[in-house]
Amino acid sequence: MNYVEHLNSLVRNRASAAGPLFIYGQNVCSGSCLGGMMRNIVSSGQLTIRNTPNTENGLMGLGLGLMLRGASAIYAMKQHDFMLLGIDQLANTTYAMRHRPAEGSFTILTIVVDSGYEGPQSSLNNLSDIASIIRLPCFTITNRDDATAIIDRHLVAPGVRVIAASQRLFRTPVVAGPSFEACDGDVSIARYASGGDVTVACFNFSLPQGFDLHGHLQQHGVKSDLFSVNAAHVVGYGPILASAKRTGRLVVLDDSKSANPVSQHLLLAARSVCKPDRTLYVKRPVNDELLRPNADRFEVDTDMVCRHFGLIPVA
Amino acid sequence: MPAISNDLNSIALDVLKLRFAMMLVNEHLKKKGAVRIPVHLALGHEAIAVALARTVKPHDAIILSHRNLHYNLAFGAPLGAVINEFYLKTSGLAGGELGSMNLINAKAGIIYTSSVLGNNLPVAAGVALADRLRSQDTVTTVVTGDGAMEEGAFYESLLMMSTFRASAIIIIENNGWSLASEIAERRCPIDVAGMAKSTGASFHHLTGNSAPGYVEKLQQIRQEAATNCAPVVVEVGLKTLGDWRMSTPEYPDGKYINYHAGAAPKVEVSETLQLAETADDPVHVLGGLIGTKTLAELASGVRSRLMSEIQ
Numbered sequence: 001m002n003y004v005e006h007l008n009s010l011v012r013n014r015a016s017a018a019g020p021l022f023i024y025g026q027n028v029c030s031g032s033c034l035g036g037m038m039r040n041i042v043s044s045g046q047l048t049i050r051n052t053p054n055t056e057n058g059l060m061g062l063g064l065g066l067m068l069r070g071a072s073a074i075y076a077m078k079q080h081d082f083m084l085l086g087i088d089q090l091a092n093t094t095y096a097m098r099h100r101p102a103e104g105s106f107t108i109l110t111i112v113v114d115s116g117y118e119g120p121q122s123s124l125n126n127l128s129d130i131a132s133i134i135r136l137p138c139f140t141i142t143n144r145d146d147a148t149a150i151i152d153r154h155l156v157a158p159g160v161r162v163i164a165a166s167q168r169l170f171r172t173p174v175v176a177g178p179s180f181e182a183c184d185g186d187v188s189i190a191r192y193a194s195g196g197d198v199t200v201a202c203f204n205f206s207l208p209q210g211f212d213l214h215g216h217l218q219q220h221g222v223k224s225d226l227f228s229v230n231a232a233h234v235v236g237y238g239p240i241l242a243s244a245k246r247t248g249r250l251v252v253l254d255d256s257k258s259a260n261p262v263s264q265h266l267l268l269a270a271r272s273v274c275k276p277d278r279t280l281y282v283k284r285p286v287n288d289e290l291l292r293p294n295a296d297r298f299e300v301d302t303d304m305v306c307r308h309f310g311l312i313p314v315a
Numbered sequence: 316m317p318a319i320s321n322d323l324n325s326i327a328l329d330v331l332k333l334r335f336a337m338m339l340v341n342e343h344l345k346k347k348g349a350v351r352i353p354v355h356l357a358l359g360h361e362a363i364a365v366a367l368a369r370t371v372k373p374h375d376a377i378i379l380s381h382r383n384l385h386y387n388l389a390f391g392a393p394l395g396a397v398i399n400e401f402y403l404k405t406s407g408l409a410g411g412e413l414g415s416m417n418l419i420n421a422k423a424g425i426i427y428t429s430s431v432l433g434n435n436l437p438v439a440a441g442v443a444l445a446d447r448l449r450s451q452d453t454v455t456t457v458v459t460g461d462g463a464m465e466e467g468a469f470y471e472s473l474l475m476m477s478t479f480r481a482s483a484i485i486i487i488e489n490n491g492w493s494l495a496s497e498i499a500e501r502r503c504p505i506d507v508a509g510m511a512k513s514t515g516a517s518f519h520h521l522t523g524n525s526a527p528g529y530v531e532k533l534q535q536i537r538q539e540a541a542t543n544c545a546p547v548v549v550e551v552g553l554k555t556l557g558d559w560r561m562s563t564p565e566y567p568d569g570k571y572i573n574y575h576a577g578a579a580p581k582v583e584v585s586e587t588l589q590l591a592e593t594a595d596d597p598v599h600v601l602g603g604l605i606g607t608k609t610l611a612e613l614a615s616g617v618r619s620r621l622m623s624e625i626q
Contacts, residue, residue, distance in 0.1 A: 058471030059471075069442045069445030071445040093431075100421075
């Protein structure tokens with residue numbers, strides 16, 4: 001089963017058990033159904049799924065209105081950068097609604113366009129930038145286990161949030177880590193491996209690179225404490241900080257193109273537990289190169305990481 | 316809910332209550348600079364607000380814009396609670412958490428109010444759709460203006476309401492101004508009726524500021540929206556009273572200042588609470604219906620009651 005098939009299966013199961021639910025969006029029940037993300041999800045029982053006009057700003061407000069009135073709604077959106085058209089609703093409207101508890105549920109289920117070849121207008125390959133403006137819970141899903149936990153916990157729940165899949169991972173086999181443990185009830189952070197030598201924290205969709213790094217270190221007898229931060233909004237990073245305090249070494253991976261990356265909040269907090277020379281930040285540079293069609297690969301030089309910490313003797 | 320009498324005097328009392336309440340806010344809060352939050356008075360807008368309050372059914376949702384004081388008062392908000400909200404006191408209508416431009420009163424059906432032009436229209440579409448999905452026999456009303464209807468959200472919302480067959484009324488309070496720009500200064504004319512028709516929505520144009528006439532018309536419009544499960548666009552021609560002339564060296568005869576927000580410096584409380592002797596003033600229109608003597612008597616009673624209410 002690949003990543004999108006797994007996601008589709010989770011959404012289908014959760015939607016069928018959610019009670020009255022309205023799923024809507026452009027082409028959600030036509031053609032490829034958003035590249036397969038909404039495939040075989042059909043209206044039945046208390047589930048209604050509807051194609052809509054191309055009114056992204058309006059559709060964002062529509063979902064908030066549904067939620068305000070106590071309904072449960074999911075706006076399935078093909079590209080997360082379309083959210084920019086609805087940023088007024090996601091920011092201003094939700095700010096005005098936060099003083100009272102939400103009865104309804106509104107989820108924006110979207111795809112971060114990070115495949116690289118879509119052109120300059122689709123080069124915003126991260127949730128951090130949007131999350132910093134809208135100040136709402138925003139989650140990335142990167143593998144079998146976090147997808148399962150996040151869809152189960154958040155897809156239909158009081159309030160509003162964004163859940164984002166990665167287009168780059170869409171057709172790849174759905175992967176699982178050595179183990180999975182959600183570090184909090186919201187699945188903001190999850191731990192995939194335990195080790196006492198180095199702490200690795202992965203942001204945005206960089207967990208596959210984190211798995212590679214973990215494996216590389218393991219081959220050399222170095223044990224890593226491996227985390228993925230699913231939250232693109234600012235959260236408490238207690239479990240990662242506790243780990244970094246124990247290991248004394250922190251590697252932060254972030255494959256986002258954000259100029260305002262949420263991962264910097266962890267780095268800031270980590271200053272109290274790790275010396276600067278024991279912290280390594282591996283992130284894409286933000287420059288004009290990112291605006292040209294390219295492979296959009298995030299490559300981590302695992303040897304460099306090892307050298308940085310002196311974990312593996314240099315030949 | 317107790318039955319509301321739609322006799323002339325009863326409607327007149329509501330219009331006068333709104334008028335005097337806004338005059339008090341102007342005199343005591345804005346002219347004196349007693350509150351820091353912005354307040355958008357709606358002098359001249361009373362007829363449509365009173366009519367809407369007398370038209371809605373239980374569980375109908377009302378969604379407003381930044382200029383919402385007249386509707387909040389028409390839907391029963393105590394003036395003292397509104398004033399306390401403007402002072403951001405915990406005894407305010409929203410506990411001092413919302414101020415003026417986002418003021419709501421969910422118990423009265425006012426569930427969302429937006430200070431961003433056009434922002435409230437898609438939310439209204441969602442609220443109306445939620446009721447439609449539950450087969451509720453309700454109509455959602457959203458109030459906007461001739462400036463906000465220039466936003467893309469207006470067309471998007473109309474399209475969504477029609478697509479989803481949502482029972483909704485879009486009231487456009489057309490006062491001809493957006494801040495300090497008249498319509499002709501900022502855009503080409505918009506054929507609102509044609510816009511509505513293009514999506515299958517119907518259109519009505521209300522003018523004349525007759526509160527009793529608007530009550531009757533809005534009742535028909537609500538029925539239309541409910542029966543057809545479709546949006547109805549209602550453009551209301553009105554003038555926001557409180558304009559004045561400011562003398563400057565460049566304008567020795569006085570530069571015309573359209574009232575938008577804050578204090579209306581030239582507005583004074585009068586015996587009949589009337590501000591203009593034209594159909595621009597709903598109070599003047601009432602005087603023509605019930606006579607100036609009755610109008611003055613009713614106004615006197617309203618002044619006494621409201622003054623004692625806020626003491």
